[in-house]
Amino acid sequence: MRFTKDHEWVRLEGDVAVVGITQYAADQLGDVVFVETPEVGKIVSPGDSFAVVESVKAASDVYAPVAGEVVEANTDLGSAPETVNSDPTGAGWFCKIKVADKAQVEALMDQASYDAFLATL
Amino acid sequence: MSSTMNTVGRPTAPNPVDHDYKHPTLTGGRGLLQDEKLIFELDGWDKTGVDLPEPSADGSDLGDLARAAPIGLPGLSEPEAMRHYVRLSQKNHAIDLALYPLGSCTMKHNPRLNEKMARIPGFSDIHPLQPQSTVQGALELMDQLAHWLKTLTGMPAVALSPKAGAHGELCGLMAIRAAHQAKGEHTQRRKVLVPTSAHGTNPATAAFVGYQVVEVAQTDDGRVDVADLAAKLGPDVAAIMVTNPNTCGLFERDILEISRLTHEAGAYFYCDGANFNAIVGRVRPGDLGVDAMHINLHKTFSTPHGGGGPGAGPVVLSEALAPFAPAPWVVDDGKGFKLVEFEEGEADQAFGRLCAFHGQMGMYVRALSYMMSHGSDGLRQVAEDAVLNANYIKARLSDVMSAAFPDGPCMHEALFDDEWLKGTEVTTLDFAKAMIDEGFHPMTMYFPLVVHGAMLIEPTETESKQELDRFIEALRALAGAAKAGDVERFKGAPFHAPLRRLDETRAARAPRLRWTVPEGSNRAAE
Numbered sequence: 032m033r034f035t036k037d038h039e040w041v042r043l044e045g046d047v048a049v050v051g052i053t054q055y056a057a058d059q060l061g062d063v064v065f066v067e068t069p070e071v072g073k074i075v076s077p078g079d080s081f082a083v084v085e086s087v088k089a090a091s092d093v094y095a096p097v098a099g100e101v102v103e104a105n106t107d108l109g110s111a112p113e114t115v116n117s118d119p120t121g122a123g124w125f126c127k128i129k130v131a132d133k134a135q136v137e138a139l140m141d142q143a144s145y146d147a148f149l150a151t152l
Numbered sequence: 153m154s155s156t157m158n159t160v161g162r163p164t165a166p167n168p169v170d171h172d173y174k175h176p177t178l179t180g181g182r183g184l185l186q187d188e189k190l191i192f193e194l195d196g197w198d199k200t201g202v203d204l205p206e207p208s209a210d211g212s213d214l215g216d217l218a219r220a221a222p223i224g225l226p227g228l229s230e231p232e233a234m235r236h237y238v239r240l241s242q243k244n245h246a247i248d249l250a251l252y253p254l255g256s257c258t259m260k261h262n263p264r265l266n267e268k269m270a271r272i273p274g275f276s277d278i279h280p281l282q283p284q285s286t287v288q289g290a291l292e293l294m295d296q297l298a299h300w301l302k303t304l305t306g307m308p309a310v311a312l313s314p315k316a317g318a319h320g321e322l323c324g325l326m327a328i329r330a331a332h333q334a335k336g337e338h339t340q341r342r343k344v345l346v347p348t349s350a351h352g353t354n355p356a357t358a359a360f361v362g363y364q365v366v367e368v369a370q371t372d373d374g375r376v377d378v379a380d381l382a383a384k385l386g387p388d389v390a391a392i393m394v395t396n397p398n399t400c401g402l403f404e405r406d407i408l409e410i411s412r413l414t415h416e417a418g419a420y421f422y423c424d425g426a427n428f429n430a431i432v433g434r435v436r437p438g439d440l441g442v443d444a445m446h447i448n449l450h451k452t453f454s455t456p457h458g459g460g461g462p463g464a465g466p467v468v469l470s471e472a473l474a475p476f477a478p479a480p481w482v483v484d485d486g487k488g489f490k491l492v493e494f495e496e497g498e499a500d501q502a503f504g505r506l507c508a509f510h511g512q513m514g515m516y517v518r519a520l521s522y523m524m525s526h527g528s529d530g531l532r533q534v535a536e537d538a539v540l541n542a543n544y545i546k547a548r549l550s551d552v553m554s555a556a557f558p559d560g561p562c563m564h565e566a567l568f569d570d571e572w573l574k575g576t577e578v579t580t581l582d583f584a585k586a587m588i589d590e591g592f593h594p595m596t597m598y599f600p601l602v603v604h605g606a607m608l609i610e611p612t613e614t615e616s617k618q619e620l621d622r623f624i625e626a627l628r629a630l631a632g633a634a635k636a637g638d639v640e641r642f643k644g645a646p647f648h649a650p651l652r653r654l655d656e657t658r659a660a661r662a663p664r665l666r667w668t669v670p671e672g673s674n675r676a677a678e
Contacts, residue, residue, distance in 0.1 A: 064660035087656045088598055112661060 032120070033139035035096045036148065040120055043136050044127075048097055051124040052084060052115065055149055060086040063115040068104035068126050075099065075128065077135065082125050084115065097135040099128040185650070188239040192667050196226030201233070224669075243650045245593045247457075251615055251623055255565045255596035255608025256351070256399055258429045258451035265525055266454060266518035275517045280509035284491055290513060291489035295482045297520045301447060301466055304531070306438030309474035311481070312466045313511035317426055320446025320465030321357040321393075326503045327444060327469060327476040328391045328420045329361060334476075341390035341419070347376045349400055349600045351424055354393040363390060370602055374400040374557045374567075378409055385417035395424035396440070397431065399600040400557060401542065401565035401608070411441025420444065420473065428452045429612070430539055430564035433532030443470040449512075453519035464515035479505045537613035538564040541620060545609055548624045552631040556603045564612070570605025578634040580605040582642035586633075589641075589648045590626045 033041045038056035042049045057063065065085035075081050075095035082093035104126045108114060115123040130136060140148060156165050180187045212218055228236065245252065252259035270276060278287050298310045311327075314320040325344070332338040344358035347368045355365040366384055369377040376394060385392075392414050396404045404410065414421045423437055423445040429452045431437075437445050449455045449464040457463070469477055479502065480491045491510065526534065539561075546555055546566035554571040570580045584594035584607070596608040611620060633641055646652060 062657035062661075064657060085660075087660055089601070 033096075033136055033141060034145035034148075035094070035139055037094050037096075039093060039096045041096045041136050041139060042120075043130070043133065046130055046133065047102060048099065048128045048130045048136055049124050050096060050126055050128060052093060052119055053145075054119050056091075057116050057119040057123070060084060060089055060091065060115075062087055063112045066108040066112045066115060066125070068106065068108060069101045071101055071104055073101045075101065085112075093125060095128070096139060097128060097130050098132065099130040101126050102129045103127040182650075185242060186239055187650075188236065188243070190667060191225065191228075191236055192669075194226045194228065194232070194236065196228050196232065198227075200227035201229035202227075247614075250591065250593065251611065251619055252593050253595045253609045253611055253623070254593070255401070255567070255610040256426065256599065257457070257596070258426075258448070258564075258610060258612055259457060259614075260429070260451075260454050260612040261614040262454045262456050262518070263522065263525065266521045269521040270514045270517040272517075275513060278513075280513075285488070288489055291482050291491060292484075293520055294510070294513075294516055295484060295489055297516050297523075298466075298482065300520065300523045301468055304432060304436070305442075305445065305447070305468045306436030307442070307445070307468035308438075308471055309469040309477050310466050311469065311477045311506075312464075312516065313478060313480070313506050313509075314446065314465040314467055315507060315512055316463040317424075317446055317448045317451075317465045318353040318357060319506065320448075320467045321353055321422070321424065322360065323465075323467045323478060323506055324422050324444035324446060324469075324473075325357055325361045325363070325391065327467075327473045327478075328422065330476040330503050331420065331473055332390055337418070338390075341388060343384075343389045345381065345384055345389060345392040345419075347394060347398070349374070349398055349602045350393060350395060351399060351426060354395075354424060358391075358393065368392070373559065374398070374402045374602075375404055375406065376410060378406045378413070381410060382413050385413055385419060387418065389417055389419045391420045391422050391443075393422045393424060395427055396437075397427045397563035399427075399608075400603065401562040401567050401610075402557060403430075403563055407440050415441065426451060427564060430535055432535045433528060434535050437468070438470065442468075443473050444468070449515050449519040454522045455515045455518040461518075462512045462515060464512040464519070466511075476502045478502055480510055534613050535564075538611075541611040541613060541615055542566045542609070544617070544620060545611055545624060549627060549631075552628055552635075553607075556606065565608055565610040567600075567603060568607040568609070569603050570607070572631070573605065573634060576634045576637070577639050578642040580607055582645060583607070583630065583634065585645035585653060586630055586642045587626070588646040590630065592623060592626055 034053060035041075038053045040051055040053050063084055063086050065083075067083040069075070069081040073081065076098050077095055079095045080092040081095045081101070084091050084093055105124050108123070108125070117123070156163055158164050247259050247261060274289050275293070278290055284291065294312060298312060301310045302308065311323055314323045329338060332341050342364050343366050344363040345366050345368050346354045346358065348370050358365050368384060369380040371377050375398070381392070392410070394404060394407075394410060396407055398404055411421045420443040421441055423440075423442040425437070425445040425447045428437075428445075428447055432452055444467055446465040446467045447453075449466065450457050450461070455461060455464065480493045483490050483492055523531065542564050543561050543566070546562050549566070549568070550558065552572070553568045556567040556569040573579065573583065580597050584597050587594045596606075596610075598606055599608060600606060611623075615623075644653070
């Protein structure tokens with residue numbers, strides 16, 4: 032699993048990247064009450080705001096960690112946004128992106144670097 | 153007969169009272185404050201509260217439009233209906249009850265003189281479609297209000313019609329877009345720069361108008377980072393949106409540099425006028441290089457807020473944007489006042505109009521009443537007293553709470569962070585809820601977002617030193633309790649409000665937006 036400084040995680044399954052927000056992000060937001068996932072077919076570039084996550088007190092954009100095409104979105108989050116809090120790196124995934132360049136995923140932080148990054152916050 | 157009663161049974165001396173003795177009430181009432189159900193849950197489904205004559209034998213003229221189903225309300229009598237709504241109103245907080253320290257909201261007293269003026273039949277009983285010759289007084293009032301707003305801001309034009317702050321922002325950005333369009337630059341200028349501390353409506357408005365929002369960083373002392381702004385300005389920027397004083401309650405001291413850089417880049421300077429109360433009569437935004445600014449009449453000029461009345465957010469415009477002002481506006485052609493709805497030529501470039509009629513007449517009357525009763529010297533003192541009050545609060549609380557920006561004075565609001573609560577297990581939210589128990593409406597919490605656990609207090613000029621001292625003493629006492637480890641007082645608060653701590657998560661995740669008839673009930677009151 033790889034991570035961004037905006038607290039998204041990416042897990043590569045073949046040439047498809049599963050994307051979500053990290054435990055740290057979920058804890059910071061507090062109880063998530065609304066998630067807007069991207070539309071299937073949307074072409075994204077790294078840094079594009081492509082989803083929205085809302086908690087009781089804050090709304091936050093979620094940024095595409097890699098370039099590619101959205102091939103699946105986790106529509107279950109619409110009726111069960113609390114999954115983002117209970118299982119952010121599992122059932123709380125946001126969408127799947129067919130990546131254009133796997134090297135972009137490799138270039139992101141690994142667990143150790145992400146943990147080190149969190150320690151600086 | 154007891155020796156403490158007289159011959160008709162009246163006590164002749166007060167009972168000895170144990171003031172510490174408390175018991176829950178048998179009915180759930182709190183003294184004379186009664187619990188109140190929803191109107192649909194009240195009894196009265198088998199009766200009617202009014203006695204109307206039988207309809208005439210000619211039948212009804214309503215035809216197909218006659219109601220087919222019962223109305224679904226209990227048949228309350230007038231006193232029952234009155235009591236229902238008055239009881240509900242008693243559970244609400246209002247500026248007429250006490251200090252309302254919500255930062256960024258400017259909850260000031262609405263002088264009753266304003267209300268008296270707004271109820272003069274010549275203002276309250278007119279219709280926007282009346283012939284203009286019959287509403288000359290109303291048109292003159294709009295002209296006068298426009299004159300005051302232009303004078304106070306040092307700007308040459310004003311669009312009165314926007315109906316709220318955010319509507320004013322929309323008006324300003326649409327004028328900016330129209331101006332870029334007139335210069336043929338609208339396709340290249342796609343970005344609007346907004347500082348991180350901005351009101352949420354600023355980026356929302358820019359996005360709504362179709363612009364890409366780019367954030368501008370903030371310096372450690374809570375101001376716009378000018379270097380970051382300069383780096384982001386360019387031929388692709390349409391406008392910047394800056395609030396001054398900003399949402400941290402601080403004056404943007406580089407404001408002249410900000411406007412110079414903006415204009416050099418060919419962009420326009422939109423100023424969010426939500427905090428105009430802090431500088432009214434002292435600083436003219438036109439002198440700062442502002443191109444467009446909305447003025448929340450319900451903040452700076454005391455007209456009622458929110459549910460207390462419709463809002464109004466007139467927008468003043470610079471020379472460069474004046475030709476793009478939306479219709480209508482009032483002119484005095486020497487023979488009387490006229491409402492201009494459309495004009496050939498330059499005004500052709502404008503984007504049309506923002507609402508069907510001319511805006512919120514009642515708010516215009518109240519705002520002008522406030523301005524004229526204060527006079528120019530009085531309005532200057534409004535700003536001075538608002539700033540003085542905020543600084544008094546900041547000075548008197550800084551030793552027990554942590555000011556977010558301790559260096560130097562603040563403007564009209566005092567901003568604290570939650571650094572001082574570290575290690576107490578009490579959060580900003582808990583602290584705010586405990587304030588309710590002490591009889592004070594909480595301050596704005598967790599805004600601006602750039603300050604951790606923010607507590608933003610705006611006392612306004614309404615409050616006297618005595619009231620501020622009462623507020624300050626309550627906060628000092630609570631701060632002491634938090635630091636002394638009295639955590640229960642905060643975690644469970646509010647204890648004394650009509651409802652206890654609400655489940656905000658459930659309210660957001662699974663809101664019940666519709667009342668439905670309970671299963672099996674037979675309700676048919678007409």
